[in-house]
Amino acid sequence: MSVSLTLLLTAGVRVACGVYLVLERTLSRIILGFVLLGNGVNLLFIIAAGKPGLPPFEGSGDPEAMTDPLPFAMVLTAIVISLGVTAFGMALSYRAWQLFGHDEVPDDVEDRRVLRRRRRRSPEEIERLPWTQALSEESRRGALAQSQGFISAEDEDPLGADLTSAEDVPQDATEADEGESASDSVIGRRLAARRAARAARRAPAAGPATDTHREHTDGGGEA
Amino acid sequence: MSIELLLALPVMLPLGGAAVTLVLRHHARIQLAIAISALAAIVLVSIILGQQVIEHGVLVLQIGNWTPQLGIVLVADRLSALMLLVSSVVTLAVLVYSSAQTVSENVEQTPVAIYHPTYLALVAGVSMAFLAGDLFNLYVGFEVLLAASYVLLTLGGSASRVRAATTYVIVSLLSSVIFLAGVAAVYSAVGTVNLAEMAVRLDGLDAGTRMILELILLVAFAIKAAIFPLSAWLPDSYPTAPAPVTAVFAGLLTKVGIYAILRLETLLFPVSEISTVLLAAAGASLLIGIFGAVAQTDLKRVLSFTLVSHMGYMLFGIGMVTQAGMAATIYYVCHHIIVQSTLFLAAGLIEHRGGTTNLIKLGGLQKLAPVIAVLFFVPAMNLAGIPPFSGFIGKVGLIEAGIAYDRASGWILIAVSVITSLLTLYAIAKIWNRAFWQEPSQEIIERDVPLPHLMGGATAAMIGVSLLLTLLAGPLMTYADEAASAVLERTPYVGAVLGDEAAEHLQYRIDDQGHRIDENGQVVEP
Numbered sequence: 141m142s143v144s145l146t147l148l149l150t151a152g153v154r155v156a157c158g159v160y161l162v163l164e165r166t167l168s169r170i171i172l173g174f175v176l177l178g179n180g181v182n183l184l185f186i187i188a189a190g191k192p193g194l195p196p197f198e199g200s201g202d203p204e205a206m207t208d209p210l211p212f213a214m215v216l217t218a219i220v221i222s223l224g225v226t227a228f229g230m231a232l233s234y235r236a237w238q239l240f241g242h243d244e245v246p247d248d249v250e251d252r253r254v255l256r257r258r259r260r261r262s263p264e265e266i267e268r269l270p271w272t273q274a275l276s277e278e279s280r281r282g283a284l285a286q287s288q289g290f291i292s293a294e295d296e297d298p299l300g301a302d303l304t305s306a307e308d309v310p311q312d313a314t315e316a317d318e319g320e321s322a323s324d325s326v327i328g329r330r331l332a333a334r335r336a337a338r339a340a341r342r343a344p345a346a347g348p349a350t351d352t353h354r355e356h357t358d359g360g361g362e363a
Numbered sequence: 364m365s366i367e368l369l370l371a372l373p374v375m376l377p378l379g380g381a382a383v384t385l386v387l388r389h390h391a392r393i394q395l396a397i398a399i400s401a402l403a404a405i406v407l408v409s410i411i412l413g414q415q416v417i418e419h420g421v422l423v424l425q426i427g428n429w430t431p432q433l434g435i436v437l438v439a440d441r442l443s444a445l446m447l448l449v450s451s452v453v454t455l456a457v458l459v460y461s462s463a464q465t466v467s468e469n470v471e472q473t474p475v476a477i478y479h480p481t482y483l484a485l486v487a488g489v490s491m492a493f494l495a496g497d498l499f500n501l502y503v504g505f506e507v508l509l510a511a512s513y514v515l516l517t518l519g520g521s522a523s524r525v526r527a528a529t530t531y532v533i534v535s536l537l538s539s540v541i542f543l544a545g546v547a548a549v550y551s552a553v554g555t556v557n558l559a560e561m562a563v564r565l566d567g568l569d570a571g572t573r574m575i576l577e578l579i580l581l582v583a584f585a586i587k588a589a590i591f592p593l594s595a596w597l598p599d600s601y602p603t604a605p606a607p608v609t610a611v612f613a614g615l616l617t618k619v620g621i622y623a624i625l626r627l628e629t630l631l632f633p634v635s636e637i638s639t640v641l642l643a644a645a646g647a648s649l650l651i652g653i654f655g656a657v658a659q660t661d662l663k664r665v666l667s668f669t670l671v672s673h674m675g676y677m678l679f680g681i682g683m684v685t686q687a688g689m690a691a692t693i694y695y696v697c698h699h700i701i702v703q704s705t706l707f708l709a710a711g712l713i714e715h716r717g718g719t720t721n722l723i724k725l726g727g728l729q730k731l732a733p734v735i736a737v738l739f740f741v742p743a744m745n746l747a748g749i750p751p752f753s754g755f756i757g758k759v760g761l762i763e764a765g766i767a768y769d770r771a772s773g774w775i776l777i778a779v780s781v782i783t784s785l786l787t788l789y790a791i792a793k794i795w796n797r798a799f800w801q802e803p804s805q806e807i808i809e810r811d812v813p814l815p816h817l818m819g820g821a822t823a824a825m826i827g828v829s830l831l832l833t834l835l836a837g838p839l840m841t842y843a844d845e846a847a848s849a850v851l852e853r854t855p856y857v858g859a860v861l862g863d864e865a866a867e868h869l870q871y872r873i874d875d876q877g878h879r880i881d882e883n884g885q886v887v888e889p
Contacts, residue, residue: 170533181547185550187547187551214546214550214556221503232529232532
């Protein structure tokens with residue numbers, strides 16, 4: 141089967157641009173990337189239909205000379221689906237902007253946890269010790285005491301620790317969430333109080349709950 | 364009226380129900396009644412379908428009387444009939460459960476009016492994916508269920524759900540694009556998207572092209588099935604949704620992916636070169652998933668990680684491609700759909716009583732809420748594979764199949780699955796210690812909310828179904844065995860869709876030992 145190079149190149153460029161946009165951090169750009177990606181893939185279907193021929197109407201000519209209509213039917217379906225999904229994605233991105241003031245995609249919860257644990261240690265300490273012992277003595281003692289119930293775990297890092305849907309505690313609290321409706325509820329209020337207490341205790345160093353934004357921008361997290 | 368028309372009902376009923384419930388959005392009670400009756404009807408239809416499939420073999424419905432090559436075909440063989448039955452029972456039970464919980468406790472903030480239509484659309488998508496007879500229809504089924512799942516995951520549009528859904532939507536979109544590219548590639552390679560015809564024509568392609576097509580589709584399905592290394596999205600997105608929604612997602616959506624992989628590895632690409640890759644992915648999923656589960660402090664996150672881990676068991680059976688392995692996988696899929704949904708429903712009960720799913724804050728529920736303790740204990744032990752529950756039977760089946768497989772990869776995976784089973788027990792014991800034994804906080808003692816009968820009843824009913832899997836293990840295993848042999852034989856499926864003549868053009872079949880046999884009866888080494 142011979143393939144039109146123009147179509148193939150167009151599809152390739154679209155997919156490449158789409159992939160580039162999908163690797164961005166904001167949801168709206170990612171959605172735009174998917175629109176491009178989807179269009180590139182739809183072009184692949186048109187390539188799969190083979191050479192252009194006569195319109196495929198019953199009895200209007202030699203079936204051999206007609207264009208294969210099936211891929212076009214599939215492309216149409218795919219276009220309709222991507223229309224709906226794009227609309228949903230844009231709505232989601234708008235809602236994220238309403239709630240947080242930005243529509244950045246959050247990092248993986250586990251990644252952020254590891255990052256925070258690293259930040260609690262001093263950098264010299266980490267350099268000196270092999271990776272197996274890079275826990276500070278203090279944090280190790282703290283973990284022991286906590287596991288034996290001497291100190292309450294109340295002040296634990298809230299990240300990913302409480303996903304209660306009823307009270308709707310954010311997975312990763314930022315300042316933008318502060319004025320949210322969730323804090324009207326009992327747990328929300330308690331969390332907010334605890335957050336304030338912790339921020340006061342750790343001042344002037346920024347507590348983990350407030351520096352999420354920096355995590356997004358500095359990427360490497362070498363703070 | 365022929366019996367084949369029944370095949371359209373599992374898709375048409377929920378779609379019609381979704382339309383009607385959307386119109387009646389201001390009448391919550393009527394909505395609920397319609398949704399429940401639609402799902403109950405599907406349970407009935409799938410029982411009849413199962414019976415018909417046992418009696419008459421594979422059922423095929425050609426919609427609009429188009430030929431299978433051109434039109435949409437719905438196919439029910441033993442495998443899809445069983446999947447359909449289990450999924451409809453689970454969706455019905457979860458809907459009854461959610462009717463008492465009204466999706467989430469903060470009713471006034473949640474637009475419940477769209478819950479029922481979306482839920483029914485999700486069911487339609489799942490049924491369509493199980494019944495689809497062509498690859499593009501499978502894609503549409505996936506899209507229907509994914510679009511519905513986006514809405515269900517963001518119900519209420521609160522901060523945590525929007526965050527969780529962002530990851531989920533992006534990953535799902537990516538898998539959809541890959542799937543679509545796979546469909547396009549398949550069409551240009553073999554000129555058809557009908558699964559049966561693809562099976563015949565793909566046999567004639569050269570090995571390199573086959574492998575590329577297989578890998579594209581496999582990646583798309585593996586993202587949906589949350590197989591390591593494509594599983595990182597799952598624990599971040601599932602736990603924030605309301606408990607019933609998470610229950611359906613955890614039970615069904617990943618299994619639709621596994622079902623698609625099973626079809627891919629048997630019907631389309633029998634005993635391909637990449638079965639070692641599948642086994643490696645299975646082992647990695649098992650171990651990494653369960654290590655993740657052990658490290659968590661939130662109940663729903665622990666359960667999500669065990670879900671990732673246990674997908675490995677099913678992939679283990681598929682990777683071996685022996686009849687025993689397939690049969691055990693089919694049984695295990697049924698078991699896992701039911702037990703994982705039940706666990707998330709029980710987690711919803713714990714949250715209802717304790718006000719949180721944070722294991723550090725929970726405590727003393729064994730004394731405070733003994734009913735919930737029982738409702739959690741039974742499925743938890745089932746998940747860990749304690750006899751006499753179905754998890755034990757499924758795991759024994761897989762391990763036996765692994766012993767019969769008798770290759771180094773099989774032995775390694777047997778070891779890994781036993782370790783995973785043990786660590787699952789550890790993770791479960793950790794939940795039990797923290798949530799049920801630890802000294803309760805004053806807050807939990809004061810928060811004395813009664814357990815709604817419907818929620819407890821629905822969870823208990825699910826446990827009843829999971830116990831049925833133990834009681835009926837014999838007949839069910841025989842059924843799974845026959846389903847597996849039909850799937851490996853490939854001719855029943857192709858013959859039913861295209862006619863016996865076309866089935867003779869199939870070049871390969873798989874024997875009981877997982878070898879690829881060509882038409883002369885010779886073993887073809889991959």
